[in-house]
Amino acid sequence: MTAVDRSDVHTPEQGGSPLTTKPRAPRAGAGQADRSAPSFGPDSDPLDVIRWALKAHPDVLMPSAFNLNGVVLLDLAVRAGYRGEVVFVDTGYHFPETLQTQGRLAARYPELTFVTLNAGAHPEDGQTPHDLYATDADACCAVRKVAPLQAYLRRKAPSALLNARSRDQAATRADIPFVEAGARVKVNPLAHWTRERLEAYARDHDLPVNPLYWDGFLSVGCWTCTRAVRPGEDARAGRWAGKGKTECGLWAGGNAL
Numbered sequence: 001m002t003a004v005d006r007s008d009v010h011t012p013e014q015g016g017s018p019l020t021t022k023p024r025a026p027r028a029g030a031g032q033a034d035r036s037a038p039s040f041g042p043d044s045d046p047l048d049v050i051r052w053a054l055k056a057h058p059d060v061l062m063p064s065a066f067n068l069n070g071v072v073l074l075d076l077a078v079r080a081g082y083r084g085e086v087v088f089v090d091t092g093y094h095f096p097e098t099l100q101t102q103g104r105l106a107a108r109y110p111e112l113t114f115v116t117l118n119a120g121a122h123p124e125d126g127q128t129p130h131d132l133y134a135t136d137a138d139a140c141c142a143v144r145k146v147a148p149l150q151a152y153l154r155r156k157a158p159s160a161l162l163n164a165r166s167r168d169q170a171a172t173r174a175d176i177p178f179v180e181a182g183a184r185v186k187v188n189p190l191a192h193w194t195r196e197r198l199e200a201y202a203r204d205h206d207l208p209v210n211p212l213y214w215d216g217f218l219s220v221g222c223w224t225c226t227r228a229v230r231p232g233e234d235a236r237a238g239r240w241a242g243k244g245k246t247e248c249g250l251w252a253g254g255n256a257l
């Protein structure tokens with residue numbers, strides 16, 4: 001593993017500029033709101049959204065990469081009564097801190113079932129050339145991340161997914177609704193929560209946030225494709241920086257879940 005670049009980190013705790021993301025105009029690309037869902041508003045309590053999801057979609061399933069949003073959603077989901085699976089894809093390139101966060105969450109929430117797809121994957125396992133992330137990150141994500149989860153979801157066939165995306169994470173997520181229509185309904189209870197609110201919730205509830213987050217890795221993916229965020233950047237600006245890529249393909253694009 002290469003050394004992690006943390007030289008440009010400026011967290012509020014360190015006295016740096018706040019890394020606040022600003023409201024922005026909606027962009028094309030977000031899923032269409034599910035008009036059969038209740039008319040949740042910006043001030044709706046995520047717990048109410050999750051409770052609705054559990055009733056409307058008892059087979060709802062939660063994929064997670066254990067970022068700040070995901071950890072908060074997981075805690076809220078348990079409070080709302082979720083007792084299902086938390087599904088994580090091991091690409092073989094995750095930070096040790098991410099895998100440790102998964103372990104801490106599994107210990108904290110024994111009522112949930114933590115599922116790891118592709119467990120034990122590693123860069124030399126032959127699934128892809130070991131450096132495909134550098135030459136064709138879309139292809140690498142498609143094989144190592146999207147395909148395993150798509151295959152699992154085809155087997156489980158949940159009618160809905162609980163997802164932790166929020167509008168202020170990135171311009172491409174600026175208009176996601178609470179409930180997105182589609183073959184699989186996507187329920188986004190944190191759509192309107194800001195990063196500051198998520199952090200406050202995590203602190204108030206002493207949640208096991210990935211320690212990289214507090215080093216400026218506001219969105220943590222594979223170590224090969226993630227850097228710390230710089231002041232003023234979107235929370236996801238450290239993902240595939242300089243590669244013209246903003247999403248792994250799970251939530252946007254032709255093979256989205």
Ligand code: SF4
Nearest residue numbers: 133137140141222225
């Ligand atoms: S984030 Fe990078 S290493 Fe991970 S699956 Fe995508 S391209 Fe491959």
